[in-house]
Amino acid sequence: MSIVTVQLGQCGNQIGHEVFSALCSDSRGTHGLCSKKENQSYQDSCKERFFCEEESAVPAARAVLVDMEPKVISQALAMAASSGHWRYSSHSHFCQKQGSGNNWANGYCVHGPRHKEAIMELVQREAERCDRLGGFLTIMSMAGGTGSGLGAFVTQCLRDAFPTSFILNHVIWPYGTGEVIVQNYNSVLTLSHLYHSSDALLVHENDVIHKICAQLLNIKQISFRDVNQVIAHQLGSVFQPAHAAGGGSGYSRNPLGDLLESLVPHPEFRMLGLRNIPQMAESSLPYSAFSWPGLLRHLRQMLIANAQMEEGIDWQVRPPEPGSSIPCTNKALHFNTSIANLLILRGKDVHSVELGSFQDPSLYTSWLNPQDAFTAWKTPRAFNKYEKSAALVSNSQFLLKPLDSIVGKAWNMFASKAYLHQYTKFGIQEEDFLDCFTTLEQVISSYTNL
């Protein structure tokens, strides 16, 4: 089944391009460490999922590129074409001349309705090219105007036009110390609207990825390209073909569906965080060796202690003892309760891995059976030059603190009515803001009370 990707705004388009690059280069790589037949099946599955074979030999990505100004899209198209191994099809982009000016209201109320038909037509066309449509992946940032505002509108349109398809929104959270001054307003508006129309939100925070680049990858001068490549690597490790749980010899035919089924049991809880291990500079790869027990132990502690990467984990945090009578002390130890976890393992000896530690009921909330709360996908084919790699997609309290902080700052600004005239100019009134705050406060309190 195929996934159609919608890239929105500057961030979405820059990341989308890196994602397709990473998928393509991994698929063509010779480091699969598995049998030739297995490798062939992997490549075919990847191609069907993300690319469309056309008459010319170079496959075209199943993607729609949307932006309100032309510079980024033309860059993305040019870079893809010059790679020689894949490209964007020539008629699947939509751009205008003048951007959204970091104004959510402009993206949602003005550009959305104005360009709805053109954009939806492109999506329709891309969807028809798939033999079987597996769902939509949208890539956007929350801080700007197009990705956030127009993105929220397009997600709603997708939901209306394809009521039975899966929609996964990949959202980028901006740096805490400001990329855009009104980013907190834009974030609050985006998240509350997405919560109504999308199936799940998969989140990457710029601060976290920046730290990974600085500390794990040792990059001295980190550019946005580096950040985007790390994000692309993490997304690739989730979306490349994998054997679904429950056996069966083929690769999963319904990636988005399986993912959502294992991770989103209740519609109130839709925020997914992603952790990937190991992450290191390419030059150091040949000199390291990993063992599955080691990797999994780190990953489990990362989950419990809400660590963002494999350095600096707080090993003091422990899950509560079963039957303990005082659950509130856990909050003091910052223990991260999960609703559901999905572990995706790729590489050598993957079938011998012992996963009992993740099925420990004390990691999860009480209202789900631990067997249902934890799923594992094991694939013998290695990913992107890592002999063994593990990715954890988690529906847990990972994002609680950042979300709380964003809402707090936005409320602070709202209380002094700063910048509101810019939004009311385009049709978002104060009541709309208040509704959004209410929605998000509800989400925050649900996650806090796990």
Add this chain to the structure above:
Amino acid sequence: MTQSVVVQVGQCGNQVGCRFWDLALREHAAVNKKGIYDEALSSFFRNVDTRSGDTGPDIYRGKICSLKARALLIDMEEGVVNEILQGPLRDVFDSKQLITDVSGSGNNWAVGHKIYGCQYRENIVEKLRKTAEHCDCLQCFFIIHSMGGGTGSGLGTFVLNLLEEEFPEVYRFVTSVYPSGEDDVITSPYNSVLAMKELNEHADCVLPIENESLFEIVNKIHQMINSGKLGSTVKQNSLVTSSAGSAKTLPEKPFDAMNNIVANLLLNLTSSARFEGSLNMDLNEISMNLVPFPRLHYLVSSLTPLYTLADVNVPSRRLDQMFSDAFSRDHQLIRADPKHSLYLACALLVRGNVQVSDLRRNIERLKPSLHFVSWNQEGWKTGLCSVPPVGHSHSLLALANNTCVKPTFIELKDRFMKLYKKKAHLHHYLQIDGMEQSCFSEAVFPVACQ
């Protein structure tokens, strides 16, 4: 890609404007090696086929035939405009873009605004419409004028009014040169205050500039060059005050160095809209992020570096120095010290070979020493453009919405009151139809309330 139109009014406005066009051509010549009319050029220039005379059709692609500036030159006396038309830039201006008269405004705002305004209204509107029609997507009008004289301040603000009426959706950025305390025009306080009232209500963003600051910067550079420190030869064309490499070959006139600074300011402001970068910052984003309340739209600007040494190796320390300098008192274009006042918002537009990590590091470093308003603690807007200005490998433009403009305005008001209390020179103004004493009292109040 969007287009912008420059309206230069009065002697000061036209002299600065002339420098702006000169430096713009220089910048595009440095970037555009193949002589093809591209989107970046189209933001300020039209490509006209002049074989059939001045009224040839516009050419949208292909080689550059003849570039015409998207500008309107207005002056009520002919001297300055005539000089421009006889100079090396005569081919850049279309004869239909000029509006001149013979006798000037006599340093009287009322003459400029009321008399010439009414007289030339139709003419101005028609020429503006013509210029707008040549634009595919007009985003912004840049008005350059001075506040102390008669034409620039009176007729300039009249044009501002007109623009709001005729083109309400197009942004209006005004670069105003404020008179200094020892200005030789005695009625400059009257003219400035009357003009300020108009700016308050009709401009989207105002960039105030004071001649004294420009003068100090020019002096600093002279000292630097003439001090002859060992090993510190300065690259001539990198001076923010130089016209080296541009069309001008005549000996430099006294105000040229200062006007070059303002021209560079405008070029840097629009660079991210014209050239590509990893984090674009368009003009509408500047207005969106830096104007929290409609009337507080005065932005203090500073440009660094002022010069580049001829050293090839530029260590990272120089980069950090550039950021520190942007917040120092010496580099601001008005006489104010933003560090000791309250910041409402701040924008950093970086050009050249600077990455996200450098930006983040410097923001973290400088944040503790700056005071931000309580509801906007992380009020930073950042933009990264990959194309550096001529002669530099990187540069920074800082725009701040800061309360340090208050002393400047209070001083202006004091000078105004001194004259007004004695009713000095008032009869010149009251002679004009439609000017009444009440205009003066109305004008003072907004200034006082900032």
